[in-house]
Amino acid sequence: MADLSVVEICAGAGGQSLGLELAGFHxxxxxxLDGNAAATLKENRPxxxxxxxxxxxxEVWKPEEFAGIDLLAGGVPCPPFSIAGKQLGAVDERDLFAWTVEHVSKIRPRALLLENVRGLSMPRFAAYRQHVKDRLKEEGYWSDWKLLEARDYGVPQLRPRFVLVAMRPEDAPWFYWPDENPCTGTVGTELYELMASRGWRGARKWADGANGIAPTIVGGSKKHGGADLGPTRAKAAWRALGVDAMGVADEPPNESHxxxxxxxxxxxxxxxxxxxxxxPEYxxxxxxxxxxxxxxxxxxxPPPVARAVGTSIVNAFKQKGTPKDLAEVEKEVLHDPLYVALKAAKSPLTEEELVRASGEKIDSSSFERRMAMLARDFVIDEDDRLDGRAYRLVDFKGFTGQKGHERHARFAEMRSRIS
Structure with a gap:
């Protein structure tokens, strides 16, 4: 286990990178994609x-050249699923979640780790999640999703991240999500030393008042202006902690403040x-x-969260602990029964037939809403028949590597604004 390898895509500036390194991966x-973030990676790990x-x-890399690595990991772009955005999902040119899952068949890693925003955990993307889980199962991988909160792993911040881990059957029974290690500090205790570093006499009083956990740090994108600490609600939360969130300072306050x-x-x-x-290690x-x-x-x-998940993956590789019965676990995991029924159908099904096949109790208005959500990520044929409109699942709209996919043109058009 001393030489576990990882390929990390959408690596950013190294949060997941450092956490995985501390967990035992090289x-x-x-x-x-971003040259500035890549420069930071090279600065720290030349x-x-x-x-x-x-x-x-x-032209950047060929996935099959890294076949057999221990871990394929990444923090693929968040905007396709972000509550703050349009939640375009599979039709967003930045979506690489499905692409990564599809390339598991070429790389055949021992495990897969992908993280994203909380929005991916919401009902809007239930069928998308089910599609991902089904594809991984078809490739011979067990998988699980979990919403992890950064403050539960020692980070002084409200930062929920939705994480996917997939493993081969020989390791999967030993995978358990990491035990929580709640943060006991506050914004004040974490930042007092830095706030006082240039002689500001108000640092102690400020730290005593900043006695809560930080709201989610919002990095923003190239589409927006300079750095600030987030939307209106986040700014109000920061102000309650004694922080001016309307920008980022060059230096801490000094004795003149x-x-x-x-x-x-x-x-x-x-x-x-x-x-x-x-x-020091961070x-x-x-x-x-x-x-x-x-x-x-x-x-x-956040590196400590990545480290915690990475350590759980390493423990599964080492077969630590008590193995679980995957069949029993899987009985509880079904993200979208309606999508499952539609996918399993050998011929078009009416609303009544689909609802019956799904085992759910759905009224007509709810059914229409669910089908509308499905149609955002999947191609669905509709056919009006004497016994009602019939539906058939045709294809997934997302980019999985197709040469002729419209994603290429959209990505090229938006390249300078994507971060």
Whole structure:
């Protein structure tokens, strides 16, 4: 187990990278679209193979060349599933979740780890999740999803992340989600030392008042302006903690600032809230200008959370603990029974037939809403018959590597704005 390998796609500035390294993995490859984030990776790990570009571009890397690695991991783009966005899912040019799952068949990793925003856990994406789970099962992998909260793993922040882990049957019975290790600190206790570093006399009073957990750090994207700490609700939460969220400071306050001054955070402070720098093993250097550094930090998977999940994967490889009965576990996992019934149908089914086959109790208005959600990610044929409209599942709309997929044109058009 001393030489576990990982290929990490959409690696960002290294939050997941550092966490997985601390869990026992070494990077065979890291792929990242943003040049600034890639520069940060190279600054911290100059011996790594870091490649810059679209992960789906075979000029950047060829997945089959890394067949048999221990772990395929990534923090694939969040906007397709974000509650703050349009939740376009499979038809968003930034969606790489399905692409990654499809490439499990080429890479055949021992395990897969993907993380994303909480939005992917919502009813809107139930069929999408079921599709992912079904594809992994077809490739011979057991999989599970879980919503993990950063504060439950020692990070002083409200940061829910929806995580997918898939493993081969020989390891899967030993995989358990990591035990929680709740954060006992506050924004004040985490940042007092940094706030006081330039002689601000109000640092102690400020720290005593900043006695809560931070709201979710929002990294933003190239579509928006400079760095700030999020939308209106987040700004209000920061103000309640004694922080001016209307931007990011170049330096901490100094002796010239009054005791009651309302400070902004520096990028170093934001990194501390994300789990970097609290101890020597979590030290990390960020490169680039302030706004770029802030985005790199704000868009990251907190290293302690990544470490906890990575350690659970390593423990499964080592077959630690008591194995579970996967058949019993799987009985409880069904994300979208209506999608399952539609997929299993050998011929078009009417609303009544679909509802009966799904085993759910759904009225007509709910059925129509569910079918509308399905149609956002899947091609569904509808045929009006004498006994009612019949439905047939045709295809998945998402990009899985198809050469002629419309994703390529949209991605090329939006390339300069994607981060």
């Amino acid at each position: 990077h065979a490859l890291a792929v990242e 011996d790594w193979d870091v490649r810059i570009g679209d992960v789906a571009d075979r 009054p005791v009651g001054f309302l400070p902004k955070l520096t990028t170093e402070m934001v990194a501390r809230i994300q789990g970097w720098g609290a101890s 030290q990390w250097t960020f490169t680039g200008r302030k706004t770029s550094r802030y985005r790199q930090i704000g868009n990251a998977f």
